[in-house]
Amino acid sequence: MAPASAVNIGSLSASNFATVYNLFSLVIASMVFTALFLLLSQGRVAPRYRNALVVSATVCGIAAYHYFRIFDNFKESYPPGTSVSAAHVLSSVEFNEAYRYVDWLLTVPLLLVETVAVMALKRAESRGLLMKLVPASALMIALGYPGEIATTNSTRIIYGVLSLIPFFYLIYVLFVELSKSLVRQPVEVQPAIKRLRVSLVVLWSVYPIAYAFPLFGGDFFGGEGGFVLRQGGYSIADILAKAAYGLGIYAIARTKSRLEDPAFDEEIEPSASKTVDLANAA
Numbered sequence: 229m230a231p232a233s234a235v236n237i238g239s240l241s242a243s244n245f246a247t248v249y250n251l252f253s254l255v256i257a258s259m260v261f262t263a264l265f266l267l268l269s270q271g272r273v274a275p276r277y278r279n280a281l282v283v284s285a286t287v288c289g290i291a292a293y294h295y296f297r298i299f300d301n302f303k304e305s306y307p308p309g310t311s312v313s314a315a316h317v318l319s320s321v322e323f324n325e326a327y328r329y330v331d332w333l334l335t336v337p338l339l340l341v342e343t344v345a346v347m348a349l350k351r352a353e354s355r356g357l358l359m360k361l362v363p364a365s366a367l368m369i370a371l372g373y374p375g376e377i378a379t380t381n382s383t384r385i386i387y388g389v390l391s392l393i394p395f396f397y398l399i400y401v402l403f404v405e406l407s408k409s410l411v412r413q414p415v416e417v418q419p420a421i422k423r424l425r426v427s428l429v430v431l432w433s434v435y436p437i438a439y440a441f442p443l444f445g446g447d448f449f450g451g452e453g454g455f456v457l458r459q460g461g462y463s464i465a466d467i468l469a470k471a472a473y474g475l476g477i478y479a480i481a482r483t484k485s486r487l488e489d490p491a492f493d494e495e496i497e498p499s500a501s502k503t504v505d506l507a508n509a510a
């Protein structure tokens with residue numbers, strides 16, 4: 229019998245179930261505590277960079293919420309079965325991939341907002357970039373969804389290809405248009421911003437690859453292997469593209485605060501001599 233859809237695989241072995249279960253759990257821990265860290269670190273960056281940190285924390289918070297839902301849904305969809313080969317069998321509760329896509333619809337545009345925010349460009353410049361980046365990113369996710377839940381490979385391919393068009397447009401805007409603003413950033417942070425941009429494109433490329441796994445077909449990619457690789461791939465990519473990326477934004481905001489506002493920096497991180505003085509005074 230053909231699976232109901234590429235998403236709802238009929239059964240999972242104990243180890244495959246545990247792999248997905250543990251990864252979802254890891255995502256929740258990463259998102260919750262990165263969000264907390266970013267919120268609590270507001271005072272360590274100059275006021276103009278606080279918005280970038282708040283947006284990064286919001287992204288992690290939205291993802292944490294959705295992973296709570298995904299985690300519960302996964303447990304309900306794959307309760308324990310009766311045999312060793314099918315330790316967990318699909319129940320009547322569908323494993324709902326919509327949580328992931330709703331999450332991306334919110335978090336992907338916000339990741340671009342935090343990227344532009346940490347550059348602290350002129351208002352018109354930020355606005356111009358975001359007017360291109362935000363709609364294109366939302367379109368990319370919206371076009372991917374019908375393909376993700378499709379039961380046939382041809383539908384998966386058509387929507388995948390359509391979604392790649394805004395994806396390549398985003399890369400164009402980030403590497404061509406954003407570069408014009410990049411040259412006006414302090415030279416000390418330019419390499420860090422360039423690395424952030426490259427990591428964004430590399431990490432975001434994991435998603436279309438994970439999306440394509442079921443297309444490879446065969447017993448492995450068409451079955452449990454493909455399901456675990458896709459859920460695992462999306463989960464690890466989410467940790468890197470949201471939590472680790474948010475920490476990268478924080479690092480850039482810290483460096484820029486230090487360079488642009490030495491007095492502020494001295495207040496939150498006194499130089500070595502001051503620390504010695506304090507020690508002597510005690």
Ligand SMILES: *C/C=C(C)/C=C/C=C(C)/C=C/C1=C(C)CCCC1(C)C
Pocket residue numbers: 332335336339368369371372373387388389391392395432433435436439466469470
């Ligand atoms: C935190 C979540 C992130 C950064 C999600 C990013 C998702 C993508 C870049 C998805 C892209 C897709 C394509 C380019 C084609 C196939 C369909 C998608 C939606 C998986």
